[in-house]
Amino acid sequence: MSYETQPTASHYVNGAYLEDSAGAAIPVIYPATGAEIARVHAATPAVVEAALSAAVEAQTLWAEMTGRARGRVLTDAARIMRERNRALSELETWDTGKPLQETLVADATSAADALEYFGGLAASLTGEHIQLGEDWVYTRREPLGVCVGIGAWNYPTQISCWKGAPALACGNAMVFKPSETTPLCALKVAEILTEAGAPAGVFNVVQGMGEVGSLLVTDPRVAKVSLTGSVPTGRKVYAAAAAEMKHVTMELGGKSPLVVFDDADLENAVSGAINGNFYSSGQVCSNGTRVFVQRGIKEAFLARLAERVKSAVIGDPMDEATNFGPMVSQRQMEIVQRYIEKGIAEGARLVAGGKRLEREGFYLEPTVFADVTDGMTIAMEEIFGPVMAVLDFETEDEVIARANDTAFGLSAGVFTRDLSRGHRVIGKLRAGSCFINSYNDAPVEAPFGGVKASGVGRENSKAAIEHYSQLKSVYVRMGDVEAPY
Numbered sequence: 001m002s003y004e005t006q007p008t009a010s011h012y013v014n015g016a017y018l019e020d021s022a023g024a025a026i027p028v029i030y031p032a033t034g035a036e037i038a039r040v041h042a043a044t045p046a047v048v049e050a051a052l053s054a055a056v057e058a059q060t061l062w063a064e065m066t067g068r069a070r071g072r073v074l075t076d077a078a079r080i081m082r083e084r085n086r087a088l089s090e091l092e093t094w095d096t097g098k099p100l101q102e103t104l105v106a107d108a109t110s111a112a113d114a115l116e117y118f119g120g121l122a123a124s125l126t127g128e129h130i131q132l133g134e135d136w137v138y139t140r141r142e143p144l145g146v147c148v149g150i151g152a153w154n155y156p157t158q159i160s161c162w163k164g165a166p167a168l169a170c171g172n173a174m175v176f177k178p179s180e181t182t183p184l185c186a187l188k189v190a191e192i193l194t195e196a197g198a199p200a201g202v203f204n205v206v207q208g209m210g211e212v213g214s215l216l217v218t219d220p221r222v223a224k225v226s227l228t229g230s231v232p233t234g235r236k237v238y239a240a241a242a243a244e245m246k247h248v249t250m251e252l253g254g255k256s257p258l259v260v261f262d263d264a265d266l267e268n269a270v271s272g273a274i275n276g277n278f279y280s281s282g283q284v285c286s287n288g289t290r291v292f293v294q295r296g297i298k299e300a301f302l303a304r305l306a307e308r309v310k311s312a313v314i315g316d317p318m319d320e321a322t323n324f325g326p327m328v329s330q331r332q333m334e335i336v337q338r339y340i341e342k343g344i345a346e347g348a349r350l351v352a353g354g355k356r357l358e359r360e361g362f363y364l365e366p367t368v369f370a371d372v373t374d375g376m377t378i379a380m381e382e383i384f385g386p387v388m389a390v391l392d393f394e395t396e397d398e399v400i401a402r403a404n405d406t407a408f409g410l411s412a413g414v415f416t417r418d419l420s421r422g423h424r425v426i427g428k429l430r431a432g433s434c435f436i437n438s439y440n441d442a443p444v445e446a447p448f449g450g451v452k453a454s455g456v457g458r459e460n461s462k463a464a465i466e467h468y469s470q471l472k473s474v475y476v477r478m479g480d481v482e483a484p485y
């Protein structure tokens with residue numbers, strides 16, 4: 001890692017880097033080699049306290065600034081991020097192992113999109129006027145206060161900004177805890193926000209495992225918690241937040257269906273399945289990992305898919321020709337290997353991949369199973385790795401029922417040339433972020449989030465404003481006040 005890229009301490013609190021080596025050491029492992037490239041320390045209670053009190057103090061002043069002034073800070077931060085895109089992308093690759101080919105276009109850029117979008121909205125976050133005869137009511141859109149963001153490891157830069165940008169635009173302050181697996185990127189986001197003019201304490205980063213997250217979630221000064229993580233963690237965090245009536249956004253896991261009808265454009269459907277299963281080595285929450293293919297197109301689909309998957313360039317993530325990198329950690333690689341073994345043991349047909357690469361780092365081959373049935377483990381559980389399950393179907397009604405037969409509801413996709421059918425089927429699939437003849441697009445202008453066990457609330461778009469602000473209504477009487485006695 002270059003000197004300019006590397007964060008200089010574990011935490012970022014009150015506008016500056018902060019170290020407290022009394023906290024447990026967390027090694028940062030480069031997934032492409034398994035080598036330790038940095039070390040951070042989990043936040044001690046003193047660091048958590050410093051971050052929360054800095055956020056409380058900063059939030060009042062930040063909320064008193066005009067929306068335009070807050071927005072300018074965010075858009076300046078977006079500009080700085082774009083100027084430093086290469087360095088930030090390299091850091092994201094060190095942190096996650098994702099190929100530079102991806103991180104150059106999907107991480108700091110997506111984070112900058114969020115800063116720019118919510119920076120642009122900040123000046124127009126207004127209430128409304130409601131005339132009631134000569135009396136009237138006005139509403140004020142007010143911040144919630146101090147918000148806590150907790151991140152997963154697959155998109156550390158993006159997640160910190162998908163949460164931080166709307167929170168700050170609305171006049172909140174944030175304490176963000178990255179995943180312990182990828183602690184580096186959010187620190188640079190905090191540094192850039194300071195450089196762009198964010199007052200000290202408005203955006204803080206503290207490191208740690210679940211216990212630090214839990215300390216933040218249960219602190220009475222915290223008004224809202226936004227988590228990106230697994231469903232089991234979501235249940236714990238949601239319950240802890242509910243105990244004190246805190247607002248929540250839950251961006252959780254999925255096992256999303258991607259439905260390919262006979263009349264689909266074959267190349268596009270195969271591209272959609274590849275993008276929806278193997279991008280970021282399959283470590284994407286919204287992935288369409290249950291690929292339902294209508295019987296008439298099944299063999300052609302599998303043949304073309306196997307051919308294209310073989311041409312994936314697997315290798316050094318820092319080489320821009322590489323388009324498929326390692327798993328984030330040895331632990332995640334082993335979880336995925338166990339699912340592959342289960343798929344084979346339960347009778348699914350291995351069409352591509354299935355093995356660990358014989359090289360250093362946590363590399364698995366992109367893996368495709370065919371003849372998967374609904375009851376198999378690989379069709380029911382979120383794997384969070386490069387394992388696609390292809391299932392056959394005959395009719396539209398059948399596939400809708402089977403696609404919906406899951407506790408999850410993050411995403412869903414349909415490939416068909418019949419657009420009436422595309423809209424009809426998407427209308428019946430119970431999921432929050434859906435696609436017709438595409439997969440995994442996530443522009444900041446569109447709401448992103450799940451239904452059922454996949455989550456609560458929405459990130460991005462104007463919808464996110466509702467989750468980071470609250471309305472105060474003020475009744476104004478123009479005449480005398482009547483009372484019964």
Ligand SMILES: NC(=O)c1ccc[n+]([C@@H]2O[C@H](COP(=O)([O-])OP(=O)(O)OC[C@H]3O[C@@H](n4cnc5c(N)ncnc54)[C@H](O)[C@@H]3O)[C@@H](O)[C@H]2O)c1
Binds near residue numbers: 252
């Ligand atoms: N819906 C989305 O937008 C989205 C995006 C990315 C990842 N994900 C999901 O995230 C999961 C993978 O990420 P992961 O393995 O980091 O998830 P995880 O649930 O293990 O951890 C997520 C975060 O929660 C923290 N945490 C754990 N226990 C906690 C507790 N009791 N209180 C507070 N914080 C706690 C962790 O330290 C980490 O920062 C997958 O299920 C994936 O689908 C969802």
Ligand SMILES: C[N+](C)(C)CCCC=O
Binds near residue numbers: 154155283441
């Ligand atoms: C932008 N993507 C690739 C859809 C990722 C969204 C975040 C989920 O993991």
